[in-house]
Amino acid sequence: METAINTSNRYELKELELNSLLEITQAINENLPENSLYKIYNFTLRANLKLGKLMLLVHEKNNWELKLSFGTQKDYADVDDSTNELVKKQKILFNADLVGSAFSEFEVAIPVFHKDELLAIVFLGGVTNAEEKELIENHLNFIQALTNIIMVAIENKKMARARLEQEVYAKEMEIAKKVQQLLFPKSLPENNNFSIDAHYSPHHTVGGDYYDWLSIDEHRKIVCIADVSGKGVPAALLMSNFQASLRTLLRKTTNLEEVIHDVNHQVFESANGENFITFFIALIDLKKKELTYVNAGHNPPFLMLANGQIEKLDKGTLVLGALKEIPFLEIGKTKIKNTQTLLLYTDGLTEAFNEQEEEFGPERVIDILNNNNTVKPSLLLSKILDSIDGFIGNRPLSDDITLLACQFHV
Incomplete structure (x- = not known):
């Protein structure tokens, strides 16, 4: 029983x-x-x-x-x-x-x-x-x-979700990369009195770096560089919208004060105050022999003067898109004498680190400029890139590096 x-x-x-x-x-x-x-x-x-x-x-x-x-x-x-x-x-x-x-x-x-x-x-x-x-x-x-x-x-479930997220991320990066590539100018000028060379080194992810140039007329040229906060598709789309607004504005006016106030408004409205853009724009007037610029929170470009001195172009205002209205704005001006070279760059250059956690910094950039103050833009960028490669060694880049060198004379 x-x-x-x-x-x-x-x-x-x-x-x-x-x-x-x-x-x-x-x-x-x-x-x-x-x-x-x-x-x-x-x-x-x-x-x-x-x-x-x-x-x-x-x-x-x-x-x-x-x-x-x-x-x-x-x-x-x-x-x-x-x-x-x-x-x-x-x-x-x-x-x-x-x-x-x-x-x-x-x-x-x-x-x-x-x-x-x-x-x-x-x-x-x-x-x-x-x-x-x-x-x-x-x-x-x-x-x-x-x-x-x-x-x-x-x-x-976690593995499947991770694979799906990776696939979505990869597609987003592909889209962002294509958008970013469309922003860069198709060709760069190389004339007797005005020439440009540029370089873009992408990080593992697609960022919001952007550079451009525009010929207003025979004597007036615009060069600019920008870096949007954030990564991926949102950053690429914001920069795309920014470029479209900027180019439309520059065809109507070269008044930099008006341009800056307008693009700030456009960025603020597009990003809802959640993202911002650092921006530098220079109007090079070969007839007036004058360079006019605005630096909106960007790394100060270096202008190599005819006497060998290097000037930091840091006058301007805050980053674009952080506030609805810009609280102050200072237009920078400098005279053009003989041959001068302007170097624009994003913070990926100066904030690159080597294996000993040392930062490349602006001082190393200045040293390169001092030793190459008369070379063509293409050779200058080559010198900078060789220097940064030797500096970081086997350590990967922590951010995009964008460079634009512009040489002009009157």
């Missing part, structure tokens, strides 16, 4: 386990979110076992995260060190193994592995008699298998 009862109990136990596994499998197949899977798991264990305590710790990014907790006396939100000591034993632990640890209130701790990788630990406790303890012990393999199924399903 006793054998028949035990057989019946074992049959009911297996049926209970099978139904629970089918329910969990159906939930996984229905692609329920992670929180729902944890809730079903929680309900399944608490409904089938007479538990007073239940806790699930999941190993994520080298840390332990508390995913489920019921009936515990202590707060187990921060148990990394204690858990790491516990799992060194790599086996199912009973109350005698847990005495003296941070988890002494539990009767059982079940580590869950997948391909030798520890995914989680299930803690069970709060049983009141020997029958309930025996029930838990009879379910140990089932609990371990159930937890493994849940954790592997959740890991697969």
